[in-house]
Amino acid sequence: MDKNILELKNISYSYHSLHGETRALDRITFGVREGEFVAVVGPSGCGKSTLLSIIAGLLPAEEGTILVNNPDGSLRYPRVGYMLQREHLFEWRSIYKNVILGLEINHMLTPDRLEYVNSLLRDYDLEKFKDKRPSELSGGMKQRAALIRTLALQPQLLLLDEPFSALDYQTRLMVSADICHLIRRTGKTVILITHDLSEAVSLADRIIVLSGRPATVKREIPIHLTLQDDSPLAARNAPEFNEYFNQLWEEMKS
Ligand code: ADP
Ligand code: MG
Numbered sequence: 001m002d003k004n005i006l007e008l009k010n011i012s013y014s015y016h017s018l019h020g021e022t023r024a025l026d027r028i029t030f031g032v033r034e035g036e037f038v039a040v041v042g043p044s045g046c047g048k049s050t051l052l053s054i055i056a057g058l059l060p061a062e063e064g065t066i067l068v069n070n071p072d073g074s075l076r077y078p079r080v081g082y083m084l085q086r087e088h089l090f091e092w093r094s095i096y097k098n099v100i101l102g103l104e105i106n107h108m109l110t111p112d113r114l115e116y117v118n119s120l121l122r123d124y125d126l127e128k129f130k131d132k133r134p135s136e137l138s139g140g141m142k143q144r145a146a147l148i149r150t151l152a153l154q155p156q157l158l159l160l161d162e163p164f165s166a167l168d169y170q171t172r173l174m175v176s177a178d179i180c181h182l183i184r185r186t187g188k189t190v191i192l193i194t195h196d197l198s199e200a201v202s203l204a205d206r207i208i209v210l211s212g213r214p215a216t217v218k219r220e221i222p223i224h225l226t227l228q229d230d231s232p233l234a235a236r237n238a239p240e241f242n243e244y245f246n247q248l249w250e251e252m253k254s
Contacts, residue, residue: 003069004031005078005189006055006157011064012214013050024050026214027064032157034071037180037190039200041248042210048193051215052159055191056080078189081155083163087146089134096121096130099148106153113152120148124182139167140175147179151186158183160192164199176203177232197252201225201244202235209251219251 013025024047032038042048053059055066057080068077089098099117103109121127124144134142143163150158164176180203183190194200200207201223209219225238235241 003033003071004067005034005069005071006032007067007069008055009065009067011051011054011061011066013047013054013059013062014214015050023214025054026216028210028215028217029064030208030217030220032189032191034189035187037184037192037203037205038208039192039194039204039206040208040210041194041197041200041252042215043212043252044195046210046213047215048195048210049161051210052082052161052191052193055157056082056159078156079154081150081153081158083146083150083158083160085162085166087134087142089142089145089149091134094131094133095126095137095145098134099130099145099152102149102153108153113154116154117148117152120151124148139171140178143167143175143179144182147182156189158188158190160190162193162195165194165196172199173233180232197245197248198236201241201248202232207244207248209248221247 008031009029011025011028015022015024028051040048040051050059054061057077068075070076070078093101099121100109100114103113121130126141126144126148129137129141134145137145163179164172167175176199192203204223207221207223208217209221210216211218221244223244225235225240227234227238
């Protein structure tokens with residue numbers, strides 16, 4: 001857990017258009033350790049999604065580098081799984097056909113991968129729903145299906161861009177706790193983007209606080225909660241919870 005598998009060094013990015021330049025990221029530097037759950041918080045429009053797109057390799061950084069240190073010494077970039085705000089399930093496909101979509105597109109429909117998908121459907125209580133259409137499932141079940149579709153490709157690094165923000169508050173509490181519990185069980189390295197401070201404190205091992213646009217790293221706050229059990233809902237009752245929350249709130253205000 002103590003070696004950074006990913007190190008971002010001075011990552012900067014600007015969007016260019018006919019109306020001029022929008023600087024989104026300004027020399028972002030931080031590391032991510034293997035198996036760590038990092039939350040990135042920052043005001044709306046500051047550049048969080050841009051940062052995640054760069055980490056995912058969907059956008060090239062204009063300046064700066066991302067270093068990779070795999071535990072086995074190889075320099076291969078970790079396989080990345082990406083989950084977005086909307087679950088983007090296709091209504092014309094069954095849940096099963098949706099969760100194997102990534103495998104299908106990548107020509108990876110091998111028996112062992114399909115067995116892995118089936119085991120996730122069983123574990124996540126979706127087996128009975130695999131022939132249903134997305135609209136027949138609750139918001140939480142759809143997010144679970146989206147998670148299975150992401151995990152099917154066996155990513156080493158999970159990138160979550162505000163994956164719960166389309167849900168109403170109560171559903172969001174339950175689904176974020178549920179999904180994060182499932183993700184924790186996989187032991188994967190996670191970068192979660194959120195603007196919800198409570199969500200960040202209850203889920204993350206460490207929080208990176210970004211400034212307004214262009215995003216710079218304002219602070220890194222390691223989170224240590226005294227917990228009876230490891231559920232994110234219980235985390236909200238931990239004695240340190242409010243202290244972290246207020247610390248973040250002050251950072252975001254200033
Ligand atoms: P966040 O995810 O923190 O809300 P984004 O990374 O989506 O922020 O966007 C950062 C800034 O860059 C915003 O001001 C946004 O308007 C601008 N931006 C995002 N995408 C584009 C684009 N494709 N072209 C021009 N500007 C963009
Ligand atoms: Mg965004």
